[in-house]
Amino acid sequence: MTAVPASEPLLRVQGLEVHFPIKRGLVFDRTVGHVRAVDGVDLAIDRGTTYGLVGESGCGKSTLGRAVLRLVEPTAGQVVFDGTDVAALKGEQLRTMRRRMQMVFQDPLGSLDPRQNVESLLAEPLKAHGLGGGTAGIAARIRELLDAVGLPTAALRRYPHEFSGGQRQRIGIARALTLEPDLLIADEPVSALDVSVQAQVVNLLEELQERLGLTYLVIAHDLAVVRHISDVVGVMYLGSLVEQASADDLYEEPLHPYTRALMSAVPVPDPVVEAGRERILLAGDLPSPANPPSGCRFHTRCPWRQETRCDDEVPVLRELAPGRLVSCHWAEEIRDGVLRPKSPEEVAATQGVSVAPTGVETIESDALVQGIDAPIERT
């Protein structure tokens, strides 16, 4: 499915960087370094399409989503939404712009006020923006929303804790839709839900998109969900995009070594397929974004790493085929099978103790990365 851009893309992100300072010291807040959560990302989303952003914990995908909404301040770069640079907006203008871009959060219980009932939760955005046309108008709009997300009218008087996880996520989606946004940013919309319920929410998102012509930026670590829902998929590693392609192309033939490893690691619920799959195991963990590796950021774990060039030269995101962007020096050679992958042990051996973070020793780098957007655990 290739979307023909009607005109200018709805959202264009250019050279976006978000760096968080690492502070040390009791009296003087010295800045001892920066976590480069997002480090130069370009992407564009066409109207009415879904862009899926995948990557592992700490790769910066959530920060990117937040920076688009200016929930965190970008350090550099542009976020152009429908022709306006959001990064330069201030005060009232920003507030008005945010009406058109809304967010669905991962944890519906954590993102809904426990003391407000559903009616008040859904009326709040309308009141805040002075919309909805008075009490009667707001009431009608709320009923319409409940209907759209498949909740009964009886839900209005109830509080978030009275609902199941799937229903809560429906409330979260309804709240994001109250202001009739153009862009919906969904950060891990289904990862906190049980598998049998995940499908309900995924279907709801697709149905709403079709009916309301919404544009989605879906951020998730579950590649199967992203493949199901997206038109275009971007893969992030340590703050930058390593590959971008249409969902079908990407899953058909991943070009970047990291994408390959990521896809081969996702278990498929079919023992026959599982037994016949080639599995690319990666050596070690994600390096620290406070001190990312030189050259290609993936070279410390890459089974296809070639001496010196991968270590020294930063690969640029280049177009290998129409609509297929990849940032790897050796993408063609890997695709054509000219280069052979090494085993994880060999990769670890050539890198010395590469599996340990290359970070500044004094910063407990792994601890910084962990826990930022680790998936909520199900028990």
Next chain:
Amino acid sequence: MIPAEPVLEVEDLAVRFTRRGEQPTRAVDGVSFSVAPGETVGLVGESGCGKSVTSLAVMGLLPRRGVEVSGSVRFQGQELVGAPDSQLRRLRGADMAMVFQDPLSSLNPTVPIGTQVTEVLLEHRDMSKKEAVDEAAALLDKVGIPDPRRRLKEYPHQLSGGMRQRALIAMALACSPRLLIADEPTTALDVTIQAQILELLRELVVDTGTALVMITHDLGVVAGLCDRVHVMYAGKIIETADRHDLFARPRQPYTGGLLASVPRLDGGRGAPLTPIRGSARDTIPWAEGCAFAPRCDNAQDDCLTEVAGSTVSLEPDGPGRELRCRHPIQYPPSTGGATASGVLR
């Protein structure tokens, strides 16, 4: 199929949580299964189905107060239900071990990794302190932690999530247990790290013949790892099968529904997923019929009502299979090799 005497035999295990002034909750209700050496058995189900409580009951880790455990858990012939704490303590960590979901909260944050690993060795194996440290380093090395000597001195927060889970597995392996229970060992981890940990567990089972009980909600993990699978719903096992049979021809509508509702990496975009109606809250007590009936597409009147005074029972269903369902998914005899998704979609 079953090569040797089972390591673990669980029979009619039931766990009730009692609270003063409230109806007791049956978290686990009549669960039976066994695990042979070198075998991997999966317990699959969603939140609240009782899979974790089952594992805690097997290990004797449930609190005594407010919990009633009945039935039988035999580990190498020894009865564990009602066994004294001293006996359990001798077994736990030595012959049977457990790996938990969240490695950060199951490690002591104030004690270096090394001390936590050697503690197991000093307790169960007759070792001097120095031998224990050497052994601990060897264990960390075995589970793929680089530079183990340095890591021994570090605290849990200094390790990444995958590394912590490896450390936890190293502790579980310290005394070469006959039985390892892994409760969602990879749920909190990223997929590439999950692949590393699953590979480690797979090697462990093959190399040492440890019996592995894998508790998970992820059908993909089950497909790649488990020999036999028990699907649980609302405290009871509702379907048991060899993994190939289960994925090719699920009989319980719940199992079929789970398989149809997960998007697959090797599936395409387009067709909407087929979710299961409602949520885990929409269950009825087993005493009133089938707990899954309110969400089930195959449900008939007799699923919702008690028939002849009995709940739906778990009955043999073909070789190596058991099923708790009155109206299971039917397959035409010709579709021998059809996949689950092929039949259902």
